[in-house]
Amino acid sequence: MGTAVRSHPLEAADFVANEDRMHWHDRALWFVRAKRDKAAAAVPEWEQLRELASQIKLHLLSRLGEYLEQFERNATRHGAIVHWARDAEEHNRIVLQILQQHGVRKVVKSKSMLTEECHLNPVLEQQGIEVVDTDLGERIVQFRHEPPSHIVLPAIHIKKEEVGALFHERLGTERGATDPAYLTEAARGHLRNKFLNAEAGITGVNFAVAETGGIVVCTNEGNADLGVSLPRLHIACLGIEKLVPRMQDLGVFTRLLARSATGQPITTYTSHFHGPIPGGELHIVLVDNGRSRFRADPVYRSSLKCIRCGACLNTCPVFRRSGGHSYHAVIPGPIGSVLAPLRDPRKYYSLPYACSLCGSCTDVCPAKIPLHGMLLSWRGDLAHQKAIPWTKRISMKLGSWVLRNTWLYTLAGKLARTFMPWMPRWTLYHRLNAWGKHREVPAFPRRSFRELYRQQLKQNDGRQQ
Amino acid sequence: MAANSKQVVLAELQRTLLDPVALPDLAGPWTEYEHPRQQFAEVLAAVGGRAVVVRDLPELNAELAKIDTFRGARRVCSLLSGIERANVTVREMDDPHAGEDVDFFVAPGEFAVAENGAVWLTDEVLKHRVLYFLTQHLVLVVPAREIVSNMHQAYQRIRFDKPGFGLFLSGPSKTADIEQSLVIGAHGARSLTVFLLESSLPARLE
Numbered sequence: 001m002g003t004a005v006r007s008h009p010l011e012a013a014d015f016v017a018n019e020d021r022m023h024w025h026d027r028a029l030w031f032v033r034a035k036r037d038k039a040a041a042a043v044p045e046w047e048q049l050r051e052l053a054s055q056i057k058l059h060l061l062s063r064l065g066e067y068l069e070q071f072e073r074n075a076t077r078h079g080a081i082v083h084w085a086r087d088a089e090e091h092n093r094i095v096l097q098i099l100q101q102h103g104v105r106k107v108v109k110s111k112s113m114l115t116e117e118c119h120l121n122p123v124l125e126q127q128g129i130e131v132v133d134t135d136l137g138e139r140i141v142q143f144r145h146e147p148p149s150h151i152v153l154p155a156i157h158i159k160k161e162e163v164g165a166l167f168h169e170r171l172g173t174e175r176g177a178t179d180p181a182y183l184t185e186a187a188r189g190h191l192r193n194k195f196l197n198a199e200a201g202i203t204g205v206n207f208a209v210a211e212t213g214g215i216v217v218c219t220n221e222g223n224a225d226l227g228v229s230l231p232r233l234h235i236a237c238l239g240i241e242k243l244v245p246r247m248q249d250l251g252v253f254t255r256l257l258a259r260s261a262t263g264q265p266i267t268t269y270t271s272h273f274h275g276p277i278p279g280g281e282l283h284i285v286l287v288d289n290g291r292s293r294f295r296a297d298p299v300y301r302s303s304l305k306c307i308r309c310g311a312c313l314n315t316c317p318v319f320r321r322s323g324g325h326s327y328h329a330v331i332p333g334p335i336g337s338v339l340a341p342l343r344d345p346r347k348y349y350s351l352p353y354a355c356s357l358c359g360s361c362t363d364v365c366p367a368k369i370p371l372h373g374m375l376l377s378w379r380g381d382l383a384h385q386k387a388i389p390w391t392k393r394i395s396m397k398l399g400s401w402v403l404r405n406t407w408l409y410t411l412a413g414k415l416a417r418t419f420m421p422w423m424p425r426w427t428l429y430h431r432l433n434a435w436g437k438h439r440e441v442p443a444f445p446r447r448s449f450r451e452l453y454r455q456q457l458k459q460n461d462g463r464q465q
Numbered sequence: 466m467a468a469n470s471k472q473v474v475l476a477e478l479q480r481t482l483l484d485p486v487a488l489p490d491l492a493g494p495w496t497e498y499e500h501p502r503q504q505f506a507e508v509l510a511a512v513g514g515r516a517v518v519v520r521d522l523p524e525l526n527a528e529l530a531k532i533d534t535f536r537g538a539r540r541v542c543s544l545l546s547g548i549e550r551a552n553v554t555v556r557e558m559d560d561p562h563a564g565e566d567v568d569f570f571v572a573p574g575e576f577a578v579a580e581n582g583a584v585w586l587t588d589e590v591l592k593h594r595v596l597y598f599l600t601q602h603l604v605l606v607v608p609a610r611e612i613v614s615n616m617h618q619a620y621q622r623i624r625f626d627k628p629g630f631g632l633f634l635s636g637p638s639k640t641a642d643i644e645q646s647l648v649i650g651a652h653g654a655r656s657l658t659v660f661l662l663e664s665s666l667p668a669r670l671e
Contacts, residue, residue, distance in 0.1 A: 275628030
């Protein structure tokens, strides 16, 4: 188990320091959230679809082994080659081996959070294979040597001026150009060349259908389709939770996915692959990498219902104001804060606290994952596992002790009301008290609520007599 | 090695038995549109495409001639016979890369979906599926009566008994990855026109 990285509040501090940028990021995501609301409201059976999506995925998880075998049988029948990987390392080894067997030096890749999770790119690059991320946002962050900051909008944290400067340097666009249409056109030309010269295409998978043995990939740009329709070799990588039992289940998920993600009625391209391109090869890599272990966990199991739409990120007040990179996890935001501690509780202990428990994530989740409830239970679990720092543990214990004993609570209140107004300012506002940053304690009242209430009762009694 | 990993993953899954959860019935009822054509056209327009109802092939050609980029197109590839200005056939493309400089690609669509402006396309009708993505502009011709209301009905119509590729396409290629500004024409088609044809579809070319 890894040691703790800098906590979320520390990581977020840099992002928050630039107030204009923070508000710009917040507004950009809120705009996407508002589009999602409009799209959801336009479907009268929206809530029914969410419930069905949840039930389908829960059913899938209850019989996951059977469905994986059924998927493998049917995919193989169509001519695909199915591989199984226990972990990220094995996944990377399988992909590398397939590419090396075919003598591939140039790969185009479309967005796949799984290959991010497995850190595939560096493994291939070390072997001299060129890997080009072809989603525009992913290409931008790849040029910057950064991970994506959002699972659907990888470059949402970057301003067009920065993209302009980056493209000027990398693609030779005009200095100072910032027009998104002009910059996108430059990327189109650059990537078209990559597509035409690629020897293999790697994609993620949005849904895999056990009943038919097919995989479904959803994009708006068409980059996945271009990437796997020119070369003869297609490698598709998916986590084992991406299955759905029947083809008709796609009716539910394709209606939910894009509406939840960006407010579109469906992604521009929703592509169904059954077997390889004529004369080519399709390799499908099924990856566990901890998922079977997550499935065994009664509390956090249902986080595997996630379809990676990003709606919980867009709505989260903490994500919107702290940016995806502050999470230091492959998947940021509420769903990432549930998943990351499953991988490494000590390293990611601070993520379940990057939450105000407002519950908005749970309300928008198309698969009805009780996200904020899970984040709350993580806090208890992490404390029990002693995964949180001792300072936080002690202060929580102290707080709990005071709140459980009426006399102590009353006494503490009385002492605070009496003495705090006379104490020097530094006793409350200092480095160790995070609550004193950007906040002022309101003036202490002379009497507590309980005292006022008692007094009121007494007066009322007097009046009645 | 591979078989071994499969056994390990399946054994791990078998170790924890979960309570059975029923697979739900998806019978609906689901929203159906009184005027599916109108709904389809409205949604397609909202996602950057254009739907045009035409009676027959001459009317379709007349509509095509009104499109500036079509009049200026050098290479027009059509899977349907009778498209004026078509000068490339898929048959003469040995390699999918040969589709690189196709300006306009005209293809039949099996059916359309009113709720999201999507058209169902397959590679059954063409040997290089990449043409759907590589062409600069895409024109689809769909029988006007072949419009379903929603995705549940759409999936009732699809079968994958044999290997193949199928695609729901809704609008032209697009991205909003630079500051959420919508740009049409990311990697794929820069424009999409869907003709809803009232008469029967012209013969297919290969």
